[in-house]
Amino acid sequence: MTEEAQYEEIGILKEIAELLNEGTDTKTMLSDVLRRLLHITGLQTGWIFLIDDHGNHELTADFALPPALSLNQKERMCYGECWCVNKYNNQTLNKASNIIECKRIEDALGEGAGETCGLTHHATVPLRAGKERFGLLNVGSPNKKHFHKNELALLEAIAYQIGTALKRIKLTQREQETALVAERNRLARDLHDSVNQLLFSLSLTARAGEEMTDDEDVKQTFSYMQDLTQEALGEMRSLIWQLKPQGLENGLVSALKSYGEMLGLTIEAKVTGATSMPGKVEEAIWRIGQEAIANCKKHSGAKNVFLSLRASDNEVVLTIKDEGCGFHYNENLSIPSLGLKNMKARTEALNGLFRLRSQLGSGTQIKITIPL
Incomplete structure (x- = not known):
């Protein structure tokens, strides 16, 4: 040269x-x-x-x-x-x-x-x-x-x-994913140590105030304050769970089942196959599962939820189904809620397939398939 x-x-x-x-x-x-x-x-x-x-x-x-x-x-x-x-x-x-x-x-x-x-x-x-x-x-x-x-x-x-x-x-x-997890953990700790404790203290104060007065209007006000703080505590526990899931180290299904039980649902879980999933896939399935279970609690009216996770060397399939009130859904129209759109977006970001089935009075089923 x-x-x-x-x-x-x-x-x-x-x-x-x-x-x-x-x-x-x-x-x-x-x-x-x-x-x-x-x-x-x-x-x-x-x-x-x-x-x-x-x-x-x-x-x-x-x-x-x-x-x-x-x-x-x-x-x-x-x-x-x-x-x-x-x-x-x-x-x-x-x-x-x-x-x-x-x-x-x-x-x-x-x-x-x-x-x-x-x-x-x-x-x-x-x-x-x-x-x-x-x-x-x-x-x-x-x-x-x-x-x-x-x-x-x-x-x-x-x-x-x-x-x-x-x-x-x-x-x-x-490195960015690791930093994001660390930041979520820090935020979860801060919420637990500050806002969560303040809400708990407010609930005790409202209960004490109700017991100290004989005025029925004042009693009702304190009782209403207790109800609000208990609701806020429930929302805060759910938020902390989403930021730092307890039990995820024991597996996705265990964590999702515990999350559903924390919301007052009975989760019937089935696991088929076993594989090591990339972190981004596990993260997506966890977030999608959370959203789906939270929807069951908020909208379906059902107490029992069926959850299935099937894994192979090539793909992982998550199915979450309830037998609640359901809703009218047409596959040819856009997805009706932001939560469902987020689940679909998370799935498709990993080249996965999102499927939703629901009918009035016949419950709802969400099925996602993500290639590995």
Whole structure:
């Protein structure tokens, strides 16, 4: 490699590093880096797959895909198998490599799915940081069927930079989640030690005031104060529970069952299967379960609630059902309450499926399915 080429390569790595250091949102960062990479290398098209521990790929960034690959909202890129992803999952793709042909393009040509604009081959590079792997960087140009050794070495260096940035973002998110849990715990302690104690003292004072007077109007006022403070204490206990669930260390179902009993409900629970869930999935199921059980208490009129948690290696399914008053619900219309909308949003944020069934007089069932 000439000295001029070495300086050019260093300049490319520097530009990419600056983009990666500034990035905090994964999709935006990868899109910006891919666009810049193609511009400074002269390549014309590319895409990035992030691949999870189960081998499922997600098209996270792409640039200038030919019509055959971008048809139907890039459906061909989002689903199905291909040689590079298979090699990645089989752990036979550990460095930058020339892929002889692109299976997705070959299938598109065979089906007459549209123009490929001369793109037939691509280089593929694993995104990694140390022993951690995150996905694949694929780049190509029309009529380019081979990548030289120096080109692959540069792509490999850039891919390693991307992998390091992805690890940084992952660690940052984990730190933020830990800080959020710590803040919730602190707030729960503060509420318990201050507001909760003040409400308890107010309840005792109201009871003493009622016993000290013979005036019926005053007695009624103190009695009303007691009722209000007891209601406020109940709401405060529920809020503290939501911030810092007691018993979550014993499992989700145990914690949800205890939460329901704290609200005065009888929870019939069933657990099928066992798996280790990511923290964000456990958090979502806990919050959704809380909201659903609280709705049973507030709206259904039922005292008994059925709760089921089914877990496997691929997904976790939570079902909460009551036989209360129910309500009229049409799947074609928008969800009627903020609480239900929040449950749906939490589920879909993790690529899950939210299902609600309810009829007047026939109770309500909420079922969420979240992939692992």
